[in-house]
Amino acid sequence: MIHRSLLRYRGARYLWWALILIAGSSVLYATQNRDIQPPNGGTWQGYVLGTIGALLIVWLTLLAVRKRSYRSTNGSVQGWTSAHVYLGSALLIVATLHCGFQFGWNVHTLSYVLMCIVIFSGFFGLYSYINNPQLISSNREGGARSLLFAELFELDKQSRSLSQRCAPAVAIAVDSGIERTTLGGGVYAQLFSRDHSYFLRESSKGSALVRNVDQQALIDHVAERLPRAEKGTEAANLQQLIILLCRRQAVVRRLRRDIRLSGWLKIWLYFHVPMTVALLVALVLHIVVTFFYW
């Protein structure tokens, strides 16, 4: 295969490393003599597992540096990332075996919990990295997001100019509908495709802002006018306008989906990295505190 994903890098060699690490840690864990004390981080096996775990955490964090050391010939970033994913997963087992399931309300368990958050956010990140690019690419039909926007702006222009040739209420509805189409927004809005689009509906009772989620209400509004059209030309224009608005709806849907998928592709790193910093702090405290109970 000419392109290979990071999971299959070099025949998934780091998967084998991870499995060997897990197997070795399990064996080590099993050698603890339960008669003296329950398995915990304080036995010599616990210390060994703990040291392995700590070193692993430091090395995993160093991906941030390797990724940005562009002249480095120390492997490739893809290799490092592949190892990062597999060995980071194995860390979950190693750290759990190290602590021997001894949990409490203390800085030790805090480190463990932070580590789990980091690892699970990493799983989510891996999932989106494997899943989303293909979805984004097919959603964009091979182009770039800017092409979709260009298409949208072109449709906006055409819709506006066509609506000017229809009844004033239609022109107002379309103009306002286009102006008040929302895409993206804050983090929540992007990730969950919130749609706060509105349009202005003119009626005998005055004008009112109507919700226009998914552009459907605007399309329906224009469609309602069609059987009540007064001139033949108006009906033809309305037909054409409906087609334009439907195309617009399709493009807006694509854009919303693109924003959402791209958002999820990026958001997890905003957890993964700050949590790692917190983990490093907690880890240092955890190690220092242990020395008081030498």
Next chain:
Amino acid sequence: MPTFNIVIIGAGPAGLSAAARAADRDRRAGRSTPSYLLLEGFNEHAKTIQRYQKGKHVMAEPGFLDLRSDFAFAAGTREKILGAWGEGLKRGGVNIRYGAEVKKVSGSKGAFAIQLTSGETFQAAHVILAIGLEGNPRKLGAQGEDHERVQYQLDDPKEFRDETILVVGAGDSAIENALALAEQNDTWILNRGKEFSRAKDANLNAVVAAITDPRRRLNCYYETSIKSVAPSTDPRAPTLTVVLQTASGEKTVQCHRIIARLGAIPPRKFVESIGIKFPNDRSDAIPELSRHYESNVPGVYVIGSLAGYPLIKQAMNQGYDVVEFIHGNDIKPADHPLLEYQFHGLPFERSADEMVERFQQLIPMFRELNSLAFRELIIESDMLASYSVGAEHADAEHKMAQLRKKLAGKDPQPRSTRIIREGESIYEPGEFGTSFFTIVNGEVMLETAAPQSIRTTLGRGEFFGEMSLLSGRPRLERAIAGAGCIVVETPRRTMLKLMNSNEEVRSGIDWIFVVRELQRHFAPFASLRELRAIAARVTLRQYKAGQVLFKEGEVGDSLFVLRSGGVTLSRVQSEGDKLVSQVRSGHLVGEMALMGDPVRRETATATVASDAIEIKRKEFLELTRRGDARLDPLQRSVSKSVVDNARMQVRPEAGSLMNFLMDEGLGEATDVLIIDDSLCVGCDNCEKACAETHGGVSRLDREAGATYANVHIPIACRHCEQPHCMKDCPPNAIRRSEDGEVYINDSCIGCGNCEANCPYDVIRMVYEAPKKPGLWSWLLFATGNGPGEQPDYQPTAKAKEKGKKAVKCDACVSVSGGPACVRACPTGAAIRIGPEQFIDLVEERKR
């Protein structure tokens, strides 16, 4: 009639230098009246340089040549150089007449009559033509063409604002001027034809885009020319009233000025009217000259760009030399030391001049060459000399090391003999080199690569390396230096110039190329003599991009050896033509018709301009019926092609993808960055890596570029087989390394030719980026912008002074570890592949 010893026509660098030399001689001889006269048609000296843009940087190439002139010249701005020459004219009291355009020169040596357009006549014993190649600009050919608001030159487009301007012409200059003016003015181009067919691709696209864009202030009148120009009678209207002749009749418009860029009338007719002969009808032909720059008309000398030396320093040296020659002083030309350095390491005791003469005699193909041209060739080439390992070699190396130490102060270092060992490889298979080798003495062995290693020995007068010269492909064989061999290695540029001006050289190289290709493909054990008869009967064909070599369904009776370029094979399907295969240079096309299946199963189309050798059935049978013919490999490759093509045919999506790659120009790529869109997460680490390993400026635009079936081709250099950017680089700053990377070195002057020539938009002109805080500082303290090119970075004053330089992807030629973009991609989406891997890319698209 005033009489002079020498009349110099043209006050460019060559003419100025000649006049200065003559003036100095007069001074030494104590003359009260000048023995010479310098005539200049313009009202200032050095017209061509006066017309350069303000502040333009003028180079002093070639760097290793010394200046020998009474006038000063060094690399610098146009203003500085013109100023120095103006000074020189005043101080030297040079006898110069301005506004003196020469209409006719007649007579013979000792008594020439030089007549000006004003009617004034001078007599001279000798005439020096230093008129350059620019010629006079072609005028409008309409009434009012000399009005002061009708310009034939545009120095500074920003000078005019909010005017209505007509630009007449459809060539590169007209387009460039019109586009620049349209930024601030209402501009109209008047094109006599229906299209802009003469313009460079980049200009054609730019002007059509600007004309069709309603937001740009540029429009075009097609099939239109100017009938007359008159000052406007209405004081409120713009200055000129112009009557246009259009396809639908006359039309009157008002404008503020007219810029006419209609090309120049070349001076050839004038030169020929003096009796000087040109060797052929080609527009770039130069007259035949003796060693002393004397033409076939005794007493008339030609120097400067008209003599084939377009560089200022050379022209000035010639001006000096020719006056000395006329006075009977047979001095050695200024480039004589360069010849001596080249011959320094050779085991001969003769003088450099004698050796140049002897060498020319020893090489049949160069024997009829103009001796000046051959001398230039030697100076621009590398001289290789082999010695047997041991004392001899050590002595020779020592001698050259001493010479190099002496020359160490010069920058750049002039060429000197390259000492190699007997048995050493001059080049290896797979190396990217495009130079041409001629054997002056001794032997060179050519050894073909696997599967069969066959050795050929070449001797004195023969040459090699022509395949890479013509096609740009990497070397296919190993060249091994024999005992005591002397080889001239000529760079591609020089060789192409020679081939274009000399039929004999061109046909000689073409011929040996054909013979060697026949040998390589069909009869590896045959000698050149045996193949000669067959070689004479094959045809060399040239195809433009898009031209068809043969059509599907025809009965074929010939095959083609592709010399340069690329061809695609396609088959007609119910949904239209589908691509089944692409053939690169050095390979065979259509051989199946001569081996079993006479009907063409595909249509062969050239993707870029291509050359091919057509071999008909009769000659093919002659070649393959020899006892030592290698039919087996041929038959095997034909069977494989049949299967490959059938597989491609039944997977139309693979064919479509290959079509897409070819449409994007990958048919001429050697190393291209491809991104798998289903793996790419848009992190842009590839761009950041590129910027960080290249002075903070990215050479890659990841997001831009075309995509098809999840294959995305970002905008980055593809290192074409025959790089478009190299075509027109004045300082020769664009080079190709041995491993094939095309890169731009430090001698770039920022002229922008490469940017305009590149059809793929991969070159940018940028200022140097300012230094940034380091990685750790950013990681820990958030200083600076972080890795990657800072958008809208502000260059330092020093960088602004240096000016914009051309940048493009260089496949990380100077970064250990190879391309940074690939190494920095976390998901494995970015890979770099060569053309041999396109089929893998296309076949395994399972996603």
